[in-house]
Amino acid sequence: MSLINERQDFSTIADTFLLHGSMQSPAFLDGRLCASLALHDLDAEGWLETVCVNLGVEQPRDEPSAERLLGWRRQTLEALSAAEMNYEPLLPDELFSLAERAQGLQEWTLGFLEVVRDAGDEPRKQWSEALREAIDDLGGLADIETDLEDNAENENDLFALTEHARMAAMLLYTEQHPGKPQVEQVEEPGPTH
Numbered sequence: 001m002s003l004i005n006e007r008q009d010f011s012t013i014a015d016t017f018l019l020h021g022s023m024q025s026p027a028f029l030d031g032r033l034c035a036s037l038a039l040h041d042l043d044a045e046g047w048l049e050t051v052c053v054n055l056g057v058e059q060p061r062d063e064p065s066a067e068r069l070l071g072w073r074r075q076t077l078e079a080l081s082a083a084e085m086n087y088e089p090l091l092p093d094e095l096f097s098l099a100e101r102a103q104g105l106q107e108w109t110l111g112f113l114e115v116v117r118d119a120g121d122e123p124r125k126q127w128s129e130a131l132r133e134a135i136d137d138l139g140g141l142a143d144i145e146t147d148l149e150d151n152a153e154n155e156n157d158l159f160a161l162t163e164h165a166r167m168a169a170m171l172l173y174t175e176q177h178p179g180k181p182q183v184e185q186v187e188e189p190g191p192t193h
Contacts, residue, residue, distance in 0.1 A: 008072040010092050010104070016068050020055040027104040029054055030076070030090035031111025037077050038173040039119050047073045080173040087170050091162065098154055102146040105162055109141040112169065123176070131175050134168035141165060 013026040029051060036042035036050075051069050052059055060066035072090070079087035091104040116135060124132065141161055148154045 010090050016065050020057050022055045025107050027091055027107040028111040031108035032115050033076055034169045035112045035115035038176045044070055085170055098148040098150045102148050109138050131171045138168055
């Protein structure tokens with residue numbers, strides 16, 4: 001089975017980065033990937049080029065690495081365009097400390113907002129008020145306190161912030177791609193007689 005169809009998670013992509021001599025977190029690039037897919041329909045070749053530039057390499061070191069990186073793009077695009085609306089940012093999971101997970105969310109947000117800001121004001125004019133507010137609120141996530149103690153309250157707060165980022169990403173994608181995902185419309189009940 002091809003690696004391109006395997007589920008890519010944070011640790012797998014971080015390990016792929018390490019193979020290329022990079023200690024950076026995949027979260028920042030995942031934020032960029034998500035916004036680039038929404039705003040620019042970033043193709044596979046463009047994505048590989050972006051990753052390689054960020055890793056400081058000419059090209060992926062081997063075919064499995066290239067397949068993992070392409071699989072990451074494919075799985076993100078599929079999740080953003082799926083009717084289930086099950087997109088999840090590529091962030092450190094519960095094996096990481098709360099501080100590391102908060103740092104990942106902050107990096108994801110910075111990457112996402114960088115692409116949104118680079119797109120300029122033109123796309124923003126077409127956005128709904130809800131999307132503009134969601135994107136503006138993400139600006140606050142870029143400044144979150146990341147030195148968090150592992151406790152239930154901080155865990156719940158981080159979950160809520162991550163959910164906000166996830167919803168903002170899906171809202172951006174759906175508004176930039178009308179009709180994708182094919183979300184069921186709830187019919188308004190007609191007047192009763």
